[in-house]
Amino acid sequence: MTATAEADVRGVLGRLADAWNSGDAVAYGRLFTEDADYVTFFGANFPGREAIESSHRALFEGPLRGSKLTGSLGGAAKVRFVRPDVAVAVVGGGSSLSGAEVADEGRESTVSFVLVREGGEWLITAFQNTRVSDPRG
Numbered sequence: 001m002t003a004t005a006e007a008d009v010r011g012v013l014g015r016l017a018d019a020w021n022s023g024d025a026v027a028y029g030r031l032f033t034e035d036a037d038y039v040t041f042f043g044a045n046f047p048g049r050e051a052i053e054s055s056h057r058a059l060f061e062g063p064l065r066g067s068k069l070t071g072s073l074g075g076a077a078k079v080r081f082v083r084p085d086v087a088v089a090v091v092g093g094g095s096s097l098s099g100a101e102v103a104d105e106g107r108e109s110t111v112s113f114v115l116v117r118e119g120g121e122w123l124i125t126a127f128q129n130t131r132v133s134d135p136r137g
Contacts, residue, residue, distance in 0.1 A: 005122075009079050009087045009115055012122045017073040023060035029053025033118060033125040041109055041131040070094045070103040077113075085117040092132070108132040 012031055019027035029052045032038070038046040038055075046055050071093035079089045090112050094103025114126035 005081065005084070005087070005117075006079050008122050009089060010075065010077060012115060012124065013073045013077055013089060013091070013113065014075070016124070017069045020056075020060075021068050023065065025053050025057035025060050028056050031124055032127075033116065033123045036123075036125050036127065038127045039129065041129040064095075064097070066099045067095055067097050068099045068101070070096055070101060073111075087113075087115045087122070089113040089115065106131075 016028065016031050019025075019031065029049050032049045032052050034049050035047070036049060036052060038052045040046070046052050071091070073091055073093055076093070077089040077091035079087055081087050090110065092108065092110050094108040096102060096104050096107070098104070109132060110130050112126075112128040112130075113124050115122045116125045
């Protein structure tokens, strides 16, 4: 795949982090396809752009107000192209409820994305957030 396509995919992930860090649910939701699936770390699925936007609006106005994603979502992701118009990205990161630059204890995750090229732009069509934990309990 071209370096431009990879940069474009990384750019979407970077804008996703920027939207989260700004508490902007509209900008966050706009990065997903209309029929995207958004699976949270606790297993809930928010199907569709509208559900993704509204659930994040509630989070950004409530319990996650002022929170920040830590790490470099776009820069650190492993990106591979399944087809010229389909990319898979996997990245580790975390979040800080206080807005600090370092993730709070217990808030580290590995996130998987499937992105598709639609109408000349890359959009996220599947998102899976898995909390990093010790399998031994």
